[in-house]
Amino acid sequence: MSGPLPHGVLEAGPVPAAPLGDAGSGPFGALRDQLTEAAAAFAGSPDALAGILAGIVDDVDRALGERLEIFPVCHxxxxxxxxxxxxxxxxxxxxxxxxxxxxxxxxxxxxxxxxxxxxxxxxxxxxxxxxxxxxxxxxxxxxxxxxxxxxxxxxxxxxxxxxxxxxxxxxxxxxxxxxxxxxxxxxxxxxxxxxxxxxxxxxxxxxxxxxxxxxxxxxxxxxxxxxxxxxxxxxxPRFAELEAHLLHHGKVRHWSEWWDQYVERPLVDADHDTYRQVMVLIGSLFRRLRxxxxxxxxxxxxxxxxxxxxxxxxxxxxxxxxxxxxxxxxxxxxxxxxxxxxxxxxxxxxxxxxxxxxxxxxxxxxxxxxxxxxxxxxxxxxxxxxxxxxxxxxxxxxxxxxxxxxxxxxSRAGGGRRGARAAAPPAGATPDEVTDRLSGFLAAPAEPDGLDAAELRGWCVDIVRLARRNGYLASTADAIAVFEHSILLAGLRNRARPTVYDFTDAAVTCIEKDVVPGRRDVRRLCEILLGGDRIGQVGYDSLPPLARDVLDRLRPLGLDLEKRTISRALLDLRADPGLGACSDLLWMLRYLLPPTTVRPIMGERRLGHRSIQESWDLALGRDQRALIELGYEGVTVEQVLELRLRRAVRHPSATAATALAAVEDAICLLDSPRLVDELGTRAVELLAAERSVDDAPDVLRRIRRLLAHYQATAAHLPAWCAAFVTTGYAHYCTLLPTTVIDEETGTRQVGAMLGFLFSMESVAISLGCDRSQLEIAVDQSKPEEPAKVALLWAARHQLGILPLAELRQWCAALLDNPLVVPAFPRYLAGFVHALEPVPGLAPFVVETLSTAFARLPDPVLLPWLPTLITTLREQGPELVPLLVREAGRTFPPTVAELDVWVPPWHGPAPVPVSGGSPAGPSPRVSALLTGHPAATDAVAALLGCAGDWQPVPSSVGTAGGTASAAGGAALVAAHPATGTAVATLLATTPGR
Structure with missing residues (x-):
């Protein structure tokens, strides 16, 4: 292989021929004639191929003959x-x-x-x-x-x-x-x-x-x-076929290796004219074959x-x-x-x-x-x-x-230039005529470049040492293998000496062996060995004003934030209140920058809460780009944060929930009541303009937090907050009849609407709203979806229209109807979502769930259980604790008590009778009562049942014993399980 271009490079498909010009004219006339004759001999006629080859020479002649010197480069x-x-x-x-x-x-x-x-x-x-x-x-x-x-x-x-x-x-x-x-x-x-x-x-x-x-x-x-x-x-090359052709004939794997082998190395020591002509030749070749x-x-x-x-x-x-x-x-x-x-x-x-x-x-x-x-x-x-x-x-x-x-x-560089000027020819000696250096460069064989054994040996020793540090079981034998394998690969690829790419391939083959014990593979270790991934840094004086202001304001932390390593900042705000400004700035940066740049380890900031100790991981030096681009948006962090918040609420896709989130961020991060009022007013506008209730759950959650915050910290509600409550009350009352029949509106959204209406009802009425709006809206709502029907039942119960006993009868009627039983789980889902607007309905929801588990057939119950669990996890995670607490109060604490447990919604347990008269207490209960009469007397007096103690019949108690007073006896006879449980407990207690 001679010159920078491999054989066969001109086989890449025809393109329109360029004008040949005057053959034999100019410094490249001989080369033009030679290429034209070669094309005619190769293709059979001097057509397209000859036009391409001659056109390339014309491009070189034209570029180098220009009065303004053109210096072609590659990046x-x-x-x-x-x-x-x-x-x-x-x-x-x-x-x-x-x-x-x-x-x-x-x-x-x-x-x-x-x-x-x-x-x-x-x-x-x-x-x-x-x-x-x-x-x-x-x-x-x-x-x-x-x-x-x-x-x-x-x-x-x-x-x-x-x-x-x-x-x-x-x-x-x-x-x-x-x-x-x-x-x-x-x-x-x-x-x-x-x-x-x-x-x-x-x-x-x-x-x-x-x-x-x-x-x-x-x-x-x-x-x-x-x-x-x-x-x-x-x-x-601008198309894949030519590049693949070059890689194949050059016996290399990727373009960077081809360029290094056939262009970079031959041109490193080339003179100026040869360099220019070869570079223009390559540029023309790729241009004409695109x-x-x-x-x-x-x-x-x-x-x-x-x-x-x-x-x-x-x-x-x-x-x-x-x-x-x-x-x-x-x-x-x-x-x-x-x-x-x-x-x-x-x-x-x-x-x-x-x-x-x-x-x-x-x-x-x-x-x-x-x-x-x-x-x-x-x-x-x-x-x-x-x-x-x-x-x-x-x-x-x-x-x-x-x-x-x-x-x-x-000054040092200037000294070098003076020395170069002294040894260089004067400016006027620069040749004006273009001489053909291209022909000789293309025709000359590659200069012999023998093996630099010392350099290759040093690479092999260093890569083995570096591999051992990274967990590889490498030895001297591996260094020898890499050395010999590099020479072998270079020979197979027609290279006089191994290149960096040959050495890297040999190291991967001989050391890695398909096993990477750590985070770095051998190819990455070779890159580190040859210089590594150098990462640049922008100096302090070249940073935007905002970035410099951030570094200056964080200086009290005592950290070098320009380093590329992650720094840990510890802030004890109680011991050093002066660090509060740094804490405020870090929370703003956390909002504005990527999560990995400023990351809190300990501490939080939310409405009404500020931590007294904080810990941060700071990577401002590593993520300079994010901080610099933040500086393009403003002069200070506070200014950029205000712009971001305003932009968020003015965006075409902004919603009321988005605006409320911006209000929360403004309260937590910026001490600017004016900005909060502006964002809150925008939230009221967005809420009034919404025609869907998709964000109702988020709106409800955020406005509840904001109301609780203002009720705890302010003497009265801000004007925007009061307007949001009244607007939302009227808005959701208006939308309720239409959204409950809309198939695209989910049960959770309807539940959140009702939650807003009922939880904000007292505040809205105090601000001038009429409760009849809600009553009319509920009365006009005629849903068909079972879950939404259950929600409306709960709403009517909350309004006092539907008593709990009647609601229980309706649910029982649903279970008694075999046509409705398959759809009963959907009613249950609605009752679960009803806990959002009517949390007092939790006992009834537990009762209904228990009844459903007891009465629903397995083909209906079992497929519904996974749906219930996933629905609660995704749509109502805040409702699960309420259900669990109510179930804990309702069900017995131990399995042993479950056998004799009677659900409270079934009424008092029937008293067992024997011979037409109430059965008396067991002997153990009688012994307990006679041994401790004071407790029974106190309970009887509390219930208004007075009486004297009577002797216990032999059939009930022990001989010579006494029974409780008339009131106590009636109490024990009516509730024997209580006395039995207490007696059992005392009997099993040590020392009794």
Missing amino acids: HSPASGLAMLRRLRVKQPKVIYLELCEDLQPLLGELRNCRLPVAVQAFASELDGFPTDWAPLSVIAPITEASAEYQAIAYALQTPGVELVLVDRSTDHVFQWSPRHRAQQAADDDGAPQVAEDDGAPPAAAAETGEATTVGAAEEAELHGDAVGVEIGDLR PSDANRTGTDEDRERYMWTRIRQHLAASGADPADCLYVCGAFHAASRVEQFGLDSTAPAFEITERSGTAWRYGLIPSSHSAIEAQFGLAPGSVSIAAATWAKAVSRAGVTPYRLSGRTER
């Missing part, structure tokens, strides 16, 4: 970064045009306060000109030190007299030009929807056309969230027209000499064929549309190697490998990269 490529570093030191341009969203330029100076990698971000939460369901919109551009764009940015910002100009379309145009937005505009203009190819995906998840913008869904992409990513220089996608192609070309238009505008306005300028763009765009290409083009300027009314906010967020890999569809570990390759190449070349790190680093 996160060490070869591009090193070539950029060398070119900047030699050419020392005065103007650098960079392919990056033009509205991100003011942020680039803040990179000096950050630890790379970081991402420049544009964020918008309030949209104007885009569909509201797209919110929030986010665009990011990750930057690493090994990238060519960072070297250009650092050079321009640290070199006096150098101007950096971003020329790509703005972040607003990123979404204006998205296929989904164009399809929507076409539908608005034509009156018929025109669905784009990826119209079904949201804009933040759709691939950004023209750059590598695949949004990763893996967990490692969490630093970027669902933002659209833009990068300089996406060099990857599929015919109108949406994608149109966006690519519009971006190129946009950039050349901005370049011309700047040159005209500034008067800069094109010889002192450098245009840095992706190799894909360097091979552009748009009519606006070049400074000598006579085509009219591209018409740039106005931005939408969306207000964009800008900032820096932390990034990481794994987040970049997931964002742009790269292989895991590829960015870390690129960083390691960059460090090794810079060290081997003996050059100092540009870094934005303050005055000290700036």
